[in-house]
Amino acid sequence: MRLFTNANYPIMHWRKRAYAVTALLFLATFVAMGVNVAQLGSWLNYGVDFRGGTLVHLAFNRPVEITDVRAAARSAGREDWEISRFGGNNEVVVRKETFQENLGRSPEEDVRDALRSRFPDNTYKVVRTEAVGPKVGNELQYRALIAILISLAITMVYLAVRFEWRFGLAAIAATFHDILITLGILAITRNEVSLGTVAAFLTIVGYSLNDTIVVFDRIRESLAKPRHDQTYLEILNRAINETLPRTVLTASGTLVTLISLFLFGGPVIRDFALVLILGIFIGTFSSIFVAAPVLYFIQNKWPNKPARQQAASSRSARPRERTTV
Amino acid sequence: MFQNLKARLGLIFLLAALCVGILFWNNARKGAMVTLGLDLQGGTHLALEIDESKAALTSAQRSEAIDRALKVVRLRVDELGVAEPVVQKAGDSRIIVELAGLQNTNAAKDVISKAAFLEFQVVKRPEEAQSVVTRLDQAVARAFPAEAAKAPASATPAGGVFQQKTPAADSAAVGRPFSSKLAGAGSQGQLIVALKDTAAVARYLRSPAVLAALPRGTEVLWNVPSAEENKDVRSLWLVDSKAMITGEYLANATAGTDQQFNRPVVFFELNRRGGRVFERETGRNLQRQMAIVLDNQVYTAPIIQSQIGRNGQITLGSSTLDEASDLALVLRAGALPAPLKIVEERSVGPTMGADSVNKGFVAGLLGIVGVVVIMLAYYRLAGLFAVGALALYVLYTLGSMAALDAVLTFPGIAGLVLSIGMSVDANVLIFERIREELDAGRQVRAAVSEGFKQALSAIVDSNVTTLLTAAVLFYVGTGPIRGFAVTLGIGIIISMFTAIFVTRTLFTLYLERRSPAAQGLSI
Numbered sequence: 027m028r029l030f031t032n033a034n035y036p037i038m039h040w041r042k043r044a045y046a047v048t049a050l051l052f053l054a055t056f057v058a059m060g061v062n063v064a065q066l067g068s069w070l071n072y073g074v075d076f077r078g079g080t081l082v083h084l085a086f087n088r089p090v091e092i093t094d095v096r097a098a099a100r101s102a103g104r105e106d107w108e109i110s111r112f113g114g115n116n117e118v119v120v121r122k123e124t125f126q127e128n129l130g131r132s133p134e135e136d137v138r139d140a141l142r143s144r145f146p147d148n149t150y151k152v153v154r155t156e157a158v159g160p161k162v163g164n165e166l167q168y169r170a171l172i173a174i175l176i177s178l179a180i181t182m183v184y185l186a187v188r189f190e191w192r193f194g195l196a197a198i199a200a201t202f203h204d205i206l207i208t209l210g211i212l213a214i215t216r217n218e219v220s221l222g223t224v225a226a227f228l229t230i231v232g233y234s235l236n237d238t239i240v241v242f243d244r245i246r247e248s249l250a251k252p253r254h255d256q257t258y259l260e261i262l263n264r265a266i267n268e269t270l271p272r273t274v275l276t277a278s279g280t281l282v283t284l285i286s287l288f289l290f291g292g293p294v295i296r297d298f299a300l301v302l303i304l305g306i307f308i309g310t311f312s313s314i315f316v317a318a319p320v321l322y323f324i325q326n327k328w329p330n331k332p333a334r335q336q337a338a339s340s341r342s343a344r345p346r347e348r349t350t351v
Numbered sequence: 352m353f354q355n356l357k358a359r360l361g362l363i364f365l366l367a368a369l370c371v372g373i374l375f376w377n378n379a380r381k382g383a384m385v386t387l388g389l390d391l392q393g394g395t396h397l398a399l400e401i402d403e404s405k406a407a408l409t410s411a412q413r414s415e416a417i418d419r420a421l422k423v424v425r426l427r428v429d430e431l432g433v434a435e436p437v438v439q440k441a442g443d444s445r446i447i448v449e450l451a452g453l454q455n456t457n458a459a460k461d462v463i464s465k466a467a468f469l470e471f472q473v474v475k476r477p478e479e480a481q482s483v484v485t486r487l488d489q490a491v492a493r494a495f496p497a498e499a500a501k502a503p504a505s506a507t508p509a510g511g512v513f514q515q516k517t518p519a520a521d522s523a524a525v526g527r528p529f530s531s532k533l534a535g536a537g538s539q540g541q542l543i544v545a546l547k548d549t550a551a552v553a554r555y556l557r558s559p560a561v562l563a564a565l566p567r568g569t570e571v572l573w574n575v576p577s578a579e580e581n582k583d584v585r586s587l588w589l590v591d592s593k594a595m596i597t598g599e600y601l602a603n604a605t606a607g608t609d610q611q612f613n614r615p616v617v618f619f620e621l622n623r624r625g626g627r628v629f630e631r632e633t634g635r636n637l638q639r640q641m642a643i644v645l646d647n648q649v650y651t652a653p654i655i656q657s658q659i660g661r662n663g664q665i666t667l668g669s670s671t672l673d674e675a676s677d678l679a680l681v682l683r684a685g686a687l688p689a690p691l692k693i694v695e696e697r698s699v700g701p702t703m704g705a706d707s708v709n710k711g712f713v714a715g716l717l718g719i720v721g722v723v724v725i726m727l728a729y730y731r732l733a734g735l736f737a738v739g740a741l742a743l744y745v746l747y748t749l750g751s752m753a754a755l756d757a758v759l760t761f762p763g764i765a766g767l768v769l770s771i772g773m774s775v776d777a778n779v780l781i782f783e784r785i786r787e788e789l790d791a792g793r794q795v796r797a798a799v800s801e802g803f804k805q806a807l808s809a810i811v812d813s814n815v816t817t818l819l820t821a822a823v824l825f826y827v828g829t830g831p832i833r834g835f836a837v838t839l840g841i842g843i844i845i846s847m848f849t850a851i852f853v854t855r856t857l858f859t860l861y862l863e864r865r866s867p868a869a870q871g872l873s874i
Contacts (some may be wrong), residue, residue: 027729028786085702132456133696153703155456159694162398166829173827177820184819188812225762225835229769232820232839236773236813240780243809272776272783279725279779280772283718287768290717292710294703294761302769 030270037314038263038322044315048203055210062213070212073220076167078160080122080133086150089115094144102140113293117153125159133157170224174205174231181235189246192328196321197238200312204234204305211304217297226301233280234309237273238317244269245318258325262318270314277310356863359856367743370750377753385752388760388834391708393701394451395459399424400444402692413444419684420691421446426575426646427462441829445694456698469598469685471629474640474652475569475589477540483569483589484542487529490564491555498528498551529555534584540640541574541586541652549585568592575648588649590642595632598685600625606676609666615675617665619682626661634658643682650681711764718768719745722775730782732873736857737778740849744774747845748838757841760834770842777814777850780806785874795872799858803851810847818843 059069074081092111095118099107108121120137134152141150158166178198185194208230212219244265253261281303288299374384389396401408401416408416417440424446428436437449450459475483491498532548532555544552555561556571565571570592573585604619621629633641633655642652643665653665667675722741726734748767752759759767785802793801821843824836 083703132460135457151702152700154699155697157693157696162695169827169829170832173824173832176827177823180819180823181816184816185812221832222762225766225832228820228824228832228835229766229839232817233773235816235820236776239813239816240809243812247808268787269783272779275725275729275779276773276776279722279775280769282721282725283715283768283772286718286721287714289714290710291714291768292707294707295711295714295764298762 028271029274030267033267033270034264035267035270036263037266038259038319041315041319041322044311044319047311048207048316051207051210055206055213058210058213062216066216070209070219071216072163072167073218073223074121074156074158074163075220076163077123078125078158078163080125080136080158081154081156082120082134082137083112083153083155084118084120084137084150085153086116086118086145088149090118090150092118095120095141098141098144101143104136104140107140117293125157166221173224174228177228177231178202185239185242189242192321192324193242193246196317196324197235197242199320200238200317201231201235203312203316204230204308207308208301208305211308212301215300217301222298223301226298226305229302230305230309233306234312237276237309237313240272241266241269241313241317242321245321259322262322266314266318273310273314277306280306356856356859359852360860363743363853363856366750367746370746370753373750373753385749385759386756387704387708388758388763389449389451389697390699390761391704391759391764392451393699393704394449395453395456395698396696397448397450397459397463397693398441398695399446399448399463399691400694402690410443415683417444417446419680422680423646423684424448424463424691426648430646431459431462446691452701453698456696460693460696463691468646469601469682470594470644471596472570472572472590472592472594472642472644473636474540474642475591476639477536479566479569480540480542480589483566484530484533486564486566487555487561488527490561491528491558494558494560495528495555533587541588541649543584543586546583546585552587572642572644572647572649575645575650586649588642588652590644590649594644595636595641596621596625596629598682600628601682601685604679604682606672606679608672609664615667615672617667617675617679617682619663619665619679621661621663623661629663630658630660633663643678645681645685651678707761707764711761711768715764715768715771718771722772726775726778730874732861733782733785733858736854736861737775737782737850739857740778740853741771741775743853744846744849745771747849748842751841751845752838755837755841757837758834759838762832762835763838766835766838767842770839770846774842774846774850777806777810777847778854780809781850781854782874785872789872789874795870796862798872799862803855807851810851814843814847 062069062071068077092109096109099105099109099120104122106123110119110121111117112119122133122136133155137152178201181201182194182198185197205227208227211217212223217223245262248261248265256264284299284303284306287295288303291299377386378384383392399420401413401420403413421438421440425438428438428448428450431450431453433450433453435451437447439447441447448459448463453459529552532544532552534543534545534548536542553573568591570590572588572590574588600621602620602622602625604617606615606617608614609616636655637657639655640652641655642649644650651665651667653667656666665678667678719741723738726737726741728734730737748770751757757763781802784805785798788798788801788805789795818840821836821840825833825840828836
């Protein structure tokens with residue numbers, strides 16, 4: 027089977043349309059974040075991992091009406107509890123903004139006390155509890171941000187050394203694009219942002235970079251070859267088309283495993299898988315329609331040395347060493 | 352290197368055998384091939400911090416306080432009897448406690464938060480100890496008649512000095528259930544219990560009827576289980592239940608060397624009031640042993656050589672300076688400058704953990720099936736090579752995780768499943784190149800060799816950047832993020848090896864077996 031044999035789509039000519047799509051997604055992202063700030067008080071729906079607080083996950087023996095649980099909490103004077111369904115009909119998650127600092131009492135006791143009147147003890151089990159102090163929450167947020175920034179910086183340096191600075195810059199621009207839009211999706215869906223989400227998020231960053239670099243590698247190679255009256259634009263376009271089969275096949279392989287995670291991995295992993303699935307689409311889109319166009323933009327803005335000279339100085343132009351793998 | 356096909360195949364098989372071996376060895380040793388994180392096996396995770404709301408600490412004080420607290424928390428966690436508890440320092444101001452399988456978070460929090468309590472208690476003289484053992488024998492015989500009947504009546508266990516001095520009449524009737532569990536007396540007057548008998552002895556000593564038989568003012572304490580000591584036994588100490596002095600009077604303790612004999616000693620300093628009390632007490636108990644007890648466990652029991660006022664020293668005989676600083680730390684731990692508070696608490700029930708593992712497993716399996724189908728449909732024979740490499744990838748990854756003692760967490764499973772999809776990327780790159788070379792009219796062998804060579808730079812560059820990201824995550828991240836980073840990093844390195852080296856070997860094997868004249872390649 028073969029896909030995209032000798033494909034020659036005028037991808038670079040579509041770049042304006044791609045920019046429009048990107049601009050639209052950015053706009054949606056900012057609007058969603060703005061709405062969230064107004065409604066939730068924060069850009070994203072941070073879970074207890076990040077904002078601090080308490081979570082108690084209950085599994086009832088029988089299907090339960092969420093309104094019943096809410097009523098029980100209300101009658102115990104716990105109006106501030108946020109109660110939501112989790113997975114199927116039997117599971118409920120109770121969230122509290124507060125974090126009890128003193129030792130001894132566990133968050134589940136509070137919940138048990140509040141629900142005792144309506145649900146005698148034996149009708150549910152506490153599946154998990156999480157309690158995170160506000161300081162820890164802030165620290166986790168800070169660390170996640172630092173992790174992303176450092177890895178972006180390191181990648182940029184690596185690409186500048188291995189390729190050329192403009193490749194590094196373009197790759198970072200594409201990655202930044204992915205980060206922003208993924209955040210936008212999180213903002214729109216109000217998917218709870220937990221430590222797991224951060225892991226998913228960083229995976230997307232890695233995947234998208236991976237994808238972009240494969241295309242860039244091909245561009246670098248084409249630039250090093252003697253050109254037959256090809257413009258920079260044509261070279262870029264050619265490289266994208268040549269890597270298209272690989273881009274699509276790898277994305278499909280990854281998507282197959284992710285869809286499997288989404289469908290069969292259970293409710294805890296579903297959010298995680300969803301973020302990744304959307305992220306793969308965005309990452310693939312950006313490595314085709316954003317990375318090379320941005321590279322082209324940079325090239326136009328700060329023109330390179332004459333082509334022949336550049337080819338001579340490029341690393342790939344050196345005779346390849348004989349490597350056995 | 353590794354031009355030789357046999358050497359390449361040998362390496363592949365050797366690594367595979369190694370991985371299988373490690374996995375089975377781990378399974379036998381720990382009951383699981385790869386250590387599961389708390390989120391998967393169920394358990395409790397606590398993060399503790401020094402509470403500075405009452406007293407501001409300098410950074411030196413803070414670091415010392417955290418070391419002391421670590422010591423204390425470790426001692427207390429051992430009390431919970433959880434298998435393989437993790438107690439470690441995180442950053443410079445936090446302690447992480449992980450208790451696998453423990454469901455009762457409250458009990459854990461109670462034990463951990465209990466105030467560290469240091470006491471100096473006088474050890475009973477051997478003749479007193481002997482009568483206590485006799486009384487205990489009788490009490491146990493009455494409280495546990497069934498077990499007492501089984502106990503040897505006259506046989507003297509090795510080193511059982513106490514039995515020899517006991518009047519024969521006492522033992523003839525009921526046997527000596529308590530002293531028969533003793534493996535002898537230690538050099539410092541403690542009773543030695545073989546590890547296999549500690550559970551029984553502990554049960555006796557928890558029984559109220561047995562405790563009531565102790566002479567008034569006597570207490571039985573276990574020693575601190577320590578790695579340095581003989582691991583097969585634990586010691587029991589009979590001590591005065593009234594403490595000579597408690598940790599609240601202790602001002603400081605430091606390790607040093609004795610100027611006269613150059614032996615390691617621990618210097619301690621009491622406050623003014625403590626000094627007065629201690630002077631009186633040590634004067635009364637000269638030449639007796641003083642047990643240093645933290646949280647009801649005996650740490651060590653030096654002999655009181657002279658009357659001690661505010662400043663004392665404990666000489667540690669043949670011990671090393673390390674042990675001295677250890678003891679100094681324990682002493683200081685008795686007077687933590689600031690209490691501990693819990694800043695993070697997570698617990699996961701075992702059902703959710705088991706459920707997650709099963710679902711993750713099913714999802715992973717189906718994901719693999721999906722990738723296999725795609726690769727076979729798209730690349731046919733070459734796809735089969737990639738599938739072989741994929742199978743080895745899974746085996747090598749699990750094997751490395753087992754070897755590195757990496758903990759498999761929930762995000763880790765997701766990372767692993769995802770990496771299955773991504774691991775074929777290198778093969779896709781290579782195969783696409785081979786197709787291009789074939790299209791350009793090259794011979795099969797040349798096309799294969801050229802395809803591998805051409806794809807290499809893209810594979811290396813794209814993977815190295817991901818590897819860098821994994822490294823950053825490992826250094827900056829905490830908890831599950833770290834687990835994820837380890838899984839990701841291992842996955843990348845191994846996928847490069849399997850996709851390049853293993854597939855290459857399979858290609859070579861295949862090309863060598865077919866006639867050189869044959870044209871075309873199923874790719």
